[in-house]
Amino acid sequence: MLTYIVRRLLISIPLVLVLVFVVFILLRTLVPGDPALILGGETASVERLAQIRQEQGLDKPLLVQFGIFLGHVVQGNLGRSSITNEPVTERLWVALPVTLALTTSTFIYIMILGLTIGVVTAYWQDTWLDNVVRVLSVLSASMPTFWLGLMLMLLFAVTLGWFPVIGDLSPRGLFLPTITLGTGSAAGLGRLVRANMLDVLGSDYVRAARAKGVRESRVVLSHALRNTLIPVVTIAGFTIGGLLGGAVVTESIFGLGGLGTLAIIAIGTRDYAVIQGDVLFICVVYLMVNLIADVSYAFVDPRVRLQ
C-alpha cells in the first residue's frame, strides 16, 4: 500500500511541474503586450513595473523566467493583485474556506441523495417510483447548473423567501448553493448505484442471506449496499474534482466569495496575477483530490495496487 502511495505521489510531481509551466507559458504567449504591464495592470506606476521586471527576471531568457516563477510558486509567492495590491496568496486563503465549505456540504448531499436514490430505485425496480425518479434524474442531468441555481433562487429565495438570495456560510445560506451544485451529480451517482445494486441483489450471497432469514433491511443495507460501494468510491473522488469546477458557477450565482468568484472578478478586471494564481491553486487542489481518490480506491480494491 505504501509503495503504491509513494509511486502515485511521484507521478504527480512532474504533472504539477508541467501544470505550472502551462499556466506560465499561456499567460506569456496568449496575452499580447509587456508581461510587466500584464501582471502589474494598466495603472501600475513606473517603479512598480520596474520592480515586477526585476522580481520576475523579465530581462532574462524565458526558461530562466520560468525557473524564477517556479521558485516563487514553491515558496507560496504568487505575486500581487494589480487592483488591490494584496498578495495573491492572501486572497486565495480568504476564498478557500468558502469553496471548501460549499464543496464539502455538496459532497455530503450527493452521497446521501445518490445512495438513497440508487438503493430505493433498485429495490423497487420498475415501479412508478423508479420511473419517476429516473425521469427526474435524467432531467436534472440535462439542466444547466446555473439555471437550476437561478430557478431555485427564484422560487425559494425571491418568491417564498425561505432562504437568503445571497448565500453565506451558515447552513441556511449554503442550502440553495449546495442543491444547485450537487443535484446533477447526485442523479448520476444514483444511476450508478442502481445499476450496481441490481447486480448485487440478484447475486447468490444475497439469496443465501435471505434464505437464512436475515431481515430484509439488513440484507439490503448491510449485505448488498456494502458491495455496491466499491465503484462509488472511484466516482466520489472524481465527483469532488468536478465540484471544484462547478463551484465557480454556483459561487458566482449566489455571491459566495470563493475561489470561483475570485477568478471571475479577476477576469472582469483583467487582474492576471490573481487569475493565474487562482487557476494554479484550483488545479493543484484538483490533482490532490484525484490523488486521494486513487489511493482510497486502491485501499478499497486491492487489485488496483498490484497493477
Added chain:
Amino acid sequence: MRLSTPALGSSKLRAPARPRAVVSRSTWSLALERFAYNRLALAGLALLGVLILIAVFANFLAPYNPIKRDFSITMAAPSNLHLMGTDPLGRDEFSRVLYGGRLSLYVGLASVILAMAFGVPMGLLSGYFGGWVDGTLMRLVDLILAFPGIIFAIWLVAMLGPGVNQVILANALFNMPGFARIIRGSVLTMKESDYVLAARGLGAGDLRILTSHILPNVLAPIVVLASLTVSDAILTAATLSFLGLGAQPPTPEWGALLSDGRPFLRNAWWLTVFPGIMLTLTVLASNIVGDGLRDALDPRKVLKRSPAG
C-alpha cells in the same frame, strides 16, 4: 446478423428452396433499425429536430428584430404581443430566445467537429503506430485531463479574451482527449485483425489502411461520443456565456440571455425562465439521442424485435 429462412408452407410441390446465403447487413442498417424501435430515442430526435429547425428558421419565426430596442415597452410581462415578455431594453424575449438557439447549437456542433478534427487523427496515429508517437500523444491527453475542464476553459478564454470562437476552441481542446482515447482503444484491437493483415498483404500502405479500413470500423464509437459531447459542449458554452466570457452583447445566446436576466429575477422572471427551458430541452434531447445511438450501435445488444419476425 440474422439467418433468413426461405418461405415455407406453400402447398405446391417444388424443389426444396436452397437456403439463401446469410444476409449480411451493415452495422449501420442494423443500428438504424434498433434506433427506429427505440421510442424514447425517436422522441428525442424529433425534439432535437424541431429545436434545430427553430434555430435555422429563426429569421422567419421571430416576430421582432432580436436586437431592436423599444423603450416604450420595457420589462413587459409575457402577453399575446410578446410571448416571452420583453427585456429592460424593450427587446422581444421570444425573438431573442429563437435566435439564441442558433448560437448555442452552432457552438455545440462546431466544438465537437473541431474536437473530432484534433482527436480522431490523434487516436488513429496513437493506436496504429504505438511507440513514441503513442507515448507523446497520450501524455498530452493526460495533461489536458489533469485540468478540471471548466476551469481550463475559463482560463483559456480569460487569456484569449471573451468571444464565441474562443469558447469553441476551449471546448474543442478539452473534449479532444475523449475522442483520442476511445479511438486509440478501438484501433489497438482493430489493427491486429485479419482484414487489416489482408489489406497489408495486398500492398496497402499505412495511410490507406488507416483511412479506408480502420476508420470506417471505429466510426460507431465516434458517433456515440460525438452526440453525447454535443450536449456537454452546449452546456459549457452557455456556462461561459453566462459568466460573460462567451457571446457578447447584443448577440442573443441562451447563456448570455440568462446572465442578462439574472439581475431582474425579482421583477422579470420570464427573462430567466424561458431561455433556461430551451437550453434544458436542447441538452435533454441531445442526451436522449446520444443514449439511443449508444444502445443502437452497441453490437452486444441483441435485437429485441425485428420487423420480419
